[in-house]
Each structure stands twice: as C-alpha cells, then as structure tokens.
Amino acid sequence: MANTPLRYRPHHFLCSLGFQGKGYSDVFTANMAHIVEDRLRAPGGDDVEIEVLGATDDICAPCPKRRGTLCTAQDKIATLDTRHARALGLFVGTRLTWGDAKQRIRANVPPGALSQLCAGCQWLELGLCETALKKLHESA
Numbered sequence: 001m002a003n004t005p006l007r008y009r010p011h012h013f014l015c016s017l018g019f020q021g022k023g024y025s026d027v028f029t030a031n032m033a034h035i036v037e038d039r040l041r042a043p044g045g046d047d048v049e050i051e052v053l054g055a056t057d058d059i060c061a062p063c064p065k066r067r068g069t070l071c072t073a074q075d076k077i078a079t080l081d082t083r084h085a086r087a088l089g090l091f092v093g094t095r096l097t098w099g100d101a102k103q104r105i106r107a108n109v110p111p112g113a114l115s116q117l118c119a120g121c122q123w124l125e126l127g128l129c130e131t132a133l134k135k136l137h138e139s140a
C-alpha cells in the first residue's frame with residue numbers, strides 16, 4: 001500500500017540513503033529496491049512516513065539472515081541500531097517522514113562519520129554509503 005508507513009529499524013535510514021542495488025540475495029535486493037527506489041526516491045518520497053522498530057523490519061523481511069524477529073548476526077546488528085538511534089535521535093515508536101530523516105542525517109551525521117557509526121558492516125568498505133552521505137550534505 002503506497003500510503004502505509006514503512007517500518008524501519010534505526011540503522012536502515014542510512015542504509016536506504018546509500019542503497020545502490022546491492023544486498024544479501026536477489027529477493028532481498030528486489031524488496032529493498034522497491035522500498036527505496038519506488039517509494040523513498042520516487043516523486044513525493046520525502047513525505048513517506050516511517051515508524052521506528054526495535055526488531056526486524058520491512059527491509060529485513062525477506063533477508064536470508066533473518067530468524068524470526070532476530071538476525072544471524074544479532075549482536076552486530078543491535079550495535080549498529082544503538083549507534084544509529086543515538087546519532088539520529090530515534091526511539092522505538094518514533095514516526096517521521098523520509099524528508100525529516102534526511103534532515104536529521106544532515107544535522108547529525110557529518111561526512112566521514114560512517115567509519116565509526118557503521119563499523120562492522122560488510123558494506124562499509126565499498127564506500128557507497130559515504131558517497132551518498134557526502135552528496136546529501138552537498139545538496140543542502
């Protein structure tokens with residue numbers, strides 16, 4: 001449903017900013033592309049509402065690493081969520097638009113910050129997320 005709020009765990013806001021078609025499986029990537037490209041990056045995407053969850057979310061749903069509401073890499077994922085929630089001022093139950101989320105990222109996550117904020121993530125070394133973060137700041 002186009003108007004249904006998305007449900008995101010805290011670290012998936014920045015993952016969505018940096019998404020460039022890579023993921024853990026074809027089904028995972030297709031689902032994330034649908035959410036990010038067809039909703040958040042589509043016209044009017046800044047108005048899409050997102051509710052913060054403390055467990056697996058709409059991005060995690062088809063992930064091969066999901067085990068119920070947990071992840072095979074649960075400790076690492078929980079650490080990422082804690083860091084990102086603190087950086088962006090997010091709590092379970094927070095509702096905000098994608099446009100508001102990008103403002104929070106601009107205000108709280110300077111270029112270069114992902115090496116610490118996302119330490120442990122396998123996608124960090126590709127540099128795609130840091131490039132997207134830099135572009136977000138340049139577009140302000």
Ligand code: SF4
Pocket residue numbers: 011014015016018080114117118121122123124129
């Ligand atoms: S480096 Fe990993 S955790 Fe950080 S924004 Fe990119 S995909 Fe998400």
